[in-house]
Amino acid sequence: MAPTPTDAELMIALQGGDHGAYERLYERWGLKVMHFLIRRTGSYLAAEEALQETWLRVFRFRESYNPARRFSAWLYTIAANAGHDAREPATESFDWEPPVHSQHHLKDYVIRALHSLDPLDRRAILLTIEGFSSKEVGAMLKMRSGTIRMRIKRAREHIKSELGDPD
Numbered sequence: 613m614a615p616t617p618t619d620a621e622l623m624i625a626l627q628g629g630d631h632g633a634y635e636r637l638y639e640r641w642g643l644k645v646m647h648f649l650i651r652r653t654g655s656y657l658a659a660e661e662a663l664q665e666t667w668l669r670v671f672r673f674r675e676s677y678n679p680a681r682r683f684s685a686w687l688y689t690i691a692a693n694a695g696h697d698a699r700e701p702a703t704e705s706f707d708w709e710p711p712v713h714s715q716h717h718l719k720d721y722v723i724r725a726l727h728s729l730d731p732l733d734r735r736a737i738l739l740t741i742e743g744f745s746s747k748e749v750g751a752m753l754k755m756r757s758g759t760i761r762m763r764i765k766r767a768r769e770h771i772k773s774e775l776g777d778p779d
Contacts, residue, residue, distance in 0.1 A: 619683035626674050638667060641684075644742075645691050651738055652695035654727045665694040688742060689752045692735050725774035733767040736760050 617625070617633075619640070625633035645666060649659035669690045677686055726734055732753065739749045746764065750757040 620679040623674065623677045623683060624679055626671075627677070634671060637670070637683075641687060642667070645687065648688065648691055648738060648742055649695045651723060651726060651741075652692065652734070654723050659695070662691070662694040662697070665697065666691045669694060682748075684742075685744060685748050685752060688739060688744070692739065692752065696731070696735070722771075722775070725771045728774055729767050729770055730763075733763045733770070736763045737767040737771075740764055 617636075619637065622633040622637050626637070642663070646659060646663050649662045649666070650656060653659045653662060666687075670687065673690070677683070726738070729737070732755075735753060736749055739752060740746070740760075744752070746757040746760040749755075750760045753760065755763075
């Protein structure tokens with residue numbers, strides 16, 4: 613049984629014309645990116661649109677991928693940009709009363725709190741949630757890692773405030 617190819621190996625294969633590598637990358641990353649985009653856009657429909665645009669850009673810009681760079685950082689940069697380009701819902705359309713006794717509704721409430729953030733703060737915290745370091749997020753957003761750490765701290769404080777943190 614052949615070892616599972618890395619993301620970088622799949623991208624190199626895609627650059628060489630192997631369209632099956634594209635499908636394998638989508639199978640590996642599609643759902644994760646969709647969840648990121650739902651949090652990013654606050655809308656399932658906008659996230660679907662951004663997901664399609666993300667994978668279109670992955671294919672279109674496949675030659676610009678550098679195998680020395682972590683694939684996930686490259687992919688999430690594309691997804692963050694596609695999510696930014698997607699129509700964002702109007703914050704005032706959200707119902708800000710926290711639902712009672714429902715984890716499903718609590719998830720929606722957290723997404724709404726995320727959308728009350730400054731767009732750059734939201735991008736920084738979402739990329740951090742996805743596991744990227746402040747240095748990596750800084751590179752993706754073309755900002756210093758210290759600035760990213762400050763934005764993440766401010767975003768966390770804002771979310772706690774929106775969610776009615778008891779502390």
